[in-house]
Amino acid sequence: MIIGLDDTDSKNGMCTTYLTAVLIEKLKGYGTIKGYPLLIRLNPNIKYKTRGNAALALPVELNRSADAENVKQLVTSTLEEMAVFSEENTNPGVVFIEKTPQRMQNDLSLFSMRAVQDVLEIHEALELLARHGISYRGYKNKRGLIGALAAAGFALCGLPDPTFELIAYREKERWGTPRWMDEDSVWAAAATPGTWDTADYENKRIVFAPHSPDPILFGIRGRSEDAVRCAFLMIKSEPVERHVVYKTNQNTDMHLISAKISDVQDDRSYILDGRVSKAPKTIEGGHVIFEISDTCAALECAAFEPTKGFRHLIRQLRAGDEVTVYGSVKERTLNLEKIKINSLNLYESRNPLCCGKRMKSMGRGQGYRCEKCGATRKEPVTESLQRNISPGFYEVPPSARRHLAKPLVRFDMPPAASSCAH
Template sequence: MIAEASDRIIRIGLDDTDHPESGCTTASFDDLLRSIEDQVVGFRLIERRLVRLWPFAVRRTRGNGALSAIIQIPENQRNSFNSVCNEWFEGLLRETAKFPPSPVRAAPVLLTSEGQLPEEWYWDTVRGHVELEPRLQEINSLSCIIRSGDECWGAVGASAAMAWQPTEDSTWELISWRDDSMIGKQRIVSSKVVSLMEREHSETFMNRDPTADRGLIAPRTPCPVLYGIRGATEASVEAAHLWLQFRSDVEHSPRWAAHRTNQLSDDHVRGVSLGTVITLPLETKGAHSHIAAYCGGLRADLVAFSEGGPVNRLLRRLLPGDRIAWVGLTAPDGSVHLERLALVDCVPRVVARPICCGRTMRSAGAGQTLRCQFCRREAERTWVSRGIDLRALDLIGNWSEPHPSNRRHLAKPLELDAPNL
């Protein structure tokens, strides 16, 4: 559908509406769009977007996602649109004021613009910390409308979500919400049903962790979300949702919506690094493991958390001199939190002295050869060595990654892209 000359294309962004124990930005945004649809004549929703941002953001809650949408309205409905947004946001502020006390209280912002925002706003926000005041100055310079309370931290995420420009590889997530009477009760979406769903709908992915026989689509918090289905296309996630909703063993969802997302994109990291291990692994409290490597003449301190599973196990087998590749996220303390790790080449692992007559050969004395204690055969003083044993490490090619339950929303799975080394 092509916009009429008198129509306006408007971008909307929302963030920082929730609390660790209350609220849900996706549900709030759905409420807003439904209010606009009900009250603005000629409204058309072009696309919803769910954008994940920098995982180390201080004010993040749960998946650290912000919402945006592109809509179309007639020119003569602009005042009506603004009135709906104002009224809805005032109600949101009243709701967030009721949230339980928290060190970081909700500071929601609803942002609207009739122009495309600079794409670098997205890249800055998905790859690092963004200060509020400079971003607010940039937003105001573009004549965007900002609705906020006393604090407006949500402007950072809302503007980043609006500035994101999807690619042909962007994924989709359909979010379904629960009936209000069901919130707080156990969700009825079994791992078996999720497994059947992925089998029936092959373009859906990352909805289940087969290593733990656990479905990943239903959150464990008392929020309004029933489940979120991830897939390659809008049609694939909608078909999977309808398939679930026709089943008698899945909780009914009264409303749902599909969002284009930056999930599984690796936008938060800066590509593959290559280096040489220079220290032995160090294990710290909680079974987290650390190692140092040289990369391009600089030292990199690498961290593999116990939840990283295969990544942690591979790191603990490394020795100085091993050549490795990694993809990771640089933390505020400068360390690199590994999301994928690969062994490129390894130094020999000493196993034992040579074997003769079923037993290890022994030294015949200082400076002398090795000798078999049974047949008296002699051999040079050597050690038997071999490469690292990579069995039982759950590698894809040379690469290791955490099991699905422990990956970030933004991390690209090896099954979608395992770099060649």
């Protein structure tokens, strides 16, 4: 049986991963988890999300198939006990996949990818559930069924490029109080090969622990269970109530669609090629905005204030630079997660020099005139530009990274085979 769960989070307390962690323990009497529980990040642009837009799936091998109804009962009653129904944006959903015919797998693999890249409506989930006779329980407006079904779909059809996260949970009586951990031990753990985003070296900040009042103490991300466990063993902290290693689609760029600028729609995320057509400018709040174009369309791109030092790089761009941008589009603005500078514009057109000064333009298409000696020139001159940046890949710091964005360290990282010294 595959159990899919979504949208039991609240702004100040519950999170669906904790509910899943509790369920893993409760389900021990009925069977074993097949492989890993899945932590799936859905389209990060969906407006009504509570926090990280995460959905969970638990693949369970039941000891006796006769227990299926008891398991469903246990899951729904645990969810009803733990979810925060009073919050407007909490609309829990749970699905139970028991039989898995090929036709259902085809439908689900498509649906799951759309939940990450596209915008789905509740009725699409309900239609799929009905078509395949999948049992489910939807609460309030039932929106959680979208994520629950998508996560179950990935558990059924597999993740193409999985990563892992070990989440450690706090003792209940500490929820809402400041988290305690030994910072030196965290910095040491952050250096574990095959892990990333435990700390932000550039901004000298520990970033793997939330500051919200939820049950999570911290989460360690990495390429294998081995790698995240290795880092976990190094951390000295307040007591860990329980911990779970999840298989995830985090840090994989699964949300990004390769497209042309003219195909861009709001609330989706893209990889786009273009040429800088309007130079970067810093606007109120410290955000940096520029425009890219191809032969038929243009789009604004932004490096927002929380991307910190990344903005220094963006400010160095000039019109004519060829780039590939990575990020989510909202209100016709792409929020940069990464950028690849393919080539720099090394030349610029300038007014000609005469008598040691720049000649004055006499109007559009009218040529140039020297104010001192009166000489005229028809054309501007092309001069080479000094640039302080080089072609290559650049990314936002870990503190500003979105869950789905693939960090550059992962581009050269072999998939598994880690060696833990502990």
